[in-house]
Amino acid sequence: LCQTKEQRILDFVLKNAVRGDPQSVIDNIDKYCSQREWSMNVGNEKGIILDNVVKESNPSTILELGTYCGYSAVRICRLLKPGVRFFTVEFNPAYAAVAKQIIEFAGLIDKVQVLEGSTGDIIPQLKKKYEVDTLDFVFVDHWKDKYKPDTQLLEKCNLLRKGSVVLADNVIVPGAPDFLEYVRNCGKYDCTNFPSFLEYMDEKDALEKAVFRG
Numbered sequence: 001l002c003q004t005k006e007q008r009i010l011d012f013v014l015k016n017a018v019r020g021d022p023q024s025v026i027d028n029i030d031k032y033c034s035q036r037e038w039s040m041n042v043g044n045e046k047g048i049i050l051d052n053v054v055k056e057s058n059p060s061t062i063l064e065l066g067t068y069c070g071y072s073a074v075r076i077c078r079l080l081k082p083g084v085r086f087f088t089v090e091f092n093p094a095y096a097a098v099a100k101q102i103i104e105f106a107g108l109i110d111k112v113q114v115l116e117g118s119t120g121d122i123i124p125q126l127k128k129k130y131e132v133d134t135l136d137f138v139f140v141d142h143w144k145d146k147y148k149p150d151t152q153l154l155e156k157c158n159l160l161r162k163g164s165v166v167l168a169d170n171v172i173v174p175g176a177p178d179f180l181e182y183v184r185n186c187g188k189y190d191c192t193n194f195p196s197f198l199e200y201m202d203e204k205d206a207l208e209k210a211v212f213r214g
C-alpha cells in the first residue's frame with residue numbers, strides 16, 4: 001500500500017510508463033501531478049526551459065541540488081551524451097529511494113549518482129571523493145535558503161570554472177531573494193531570468209541562469 005505521495009508517484013510511473021523510455025517517465029509524472037496530486041517537480045513549462053539551457057551548455061559533469069523524485073534528473077540525463085557524469089544530492093532518504101527507482105526505470109541509472117546527505121557536507125567532497133575537477137552545469141532546486149550559501153560553497157571549493165552554468169528553480173515561488181541579489185550583484189556571474197509558471201499551477205515562477213565569469 002503506498003503510504004507517501006512519492007511512493008504513489010513511483011507506483012503510477014511503474015504501472016503506466018514504458019521501461020527505458022525517459023520521456024514516458026516524464027510525461028507520466030506530469031500527468032499524475034497535474035491530475036491527481038500536486039508535487040514539487042520542476043514540471044513541463046520550466047522543464048522545456050531547463051532542456052534548452054542544458055542543450056546549449058552541452059555539459060559533461062553536472063551537479064543537481066535537490067533530487068526529490070528524480071524528475072529533473074531524468075529530464076536532464078535524457079539529453080546527455082554517453083560517458084557524462086550526473087551527481088544529484090538529496091537530503092531526504094525516502095525521496096532518494098524513490099528517485100533511484102524512477103531513474104533506474106527510465107534506464108539512466110549508470111549516468112547518475114544519487115548522493116544522500118546535506119549539500120554542505122557533500123559539496124566539499126566532490127573533488128577528492130568523487131574525482132570531480134570542475135562542474136559544467138549545476139541545477140539548484142533544494143531548500144531555497146540554501147541556494148546562496150551553497151553557490152558560495154561551490155566557489156570556495158573551486159568547483160566552478162569560466163562558463164559554468166548555475167540554473168536555479170523557484171526564484172519567484174517559493175523564492176530565493178538573497179540568491180538572486182547575490183548572483184546579480186556580486187560581479188562574478190552573467191545572469192539571465194526566464195519567466196515561467198509554477199509546476200502544474202497558473203502562478204508565475206521563474207528560472208535564473210547565472211554563468212560564472214571565472
Ligand SMILES: O=C(CSCCNC(=O)c1cc(-c2ccc(F)cc2)cc(O)c1O)c1ccc(O)c(O)c1
Binds near residue numbers: 065089091092120
Ligand atoms: O531536496 C531537498 C529537500 S527540500 C525540497 C526543495 N524544493 C522545494 O521546497 C520546492 C517547493 C515548491 C513549492 C512548495 C509550495 C508552494 F506553495 C509552492 C511551491 C516548489 C518547488 O519547485 C520546490 O523545488 C534538500 C536537498 C539537499 C539538502 O542539503 C537539503 O537540506 C534539502
Ligand SMILES: [Mg+2]
Binds near residue numbers: 042169170
Ligand atoms: Mg523546484
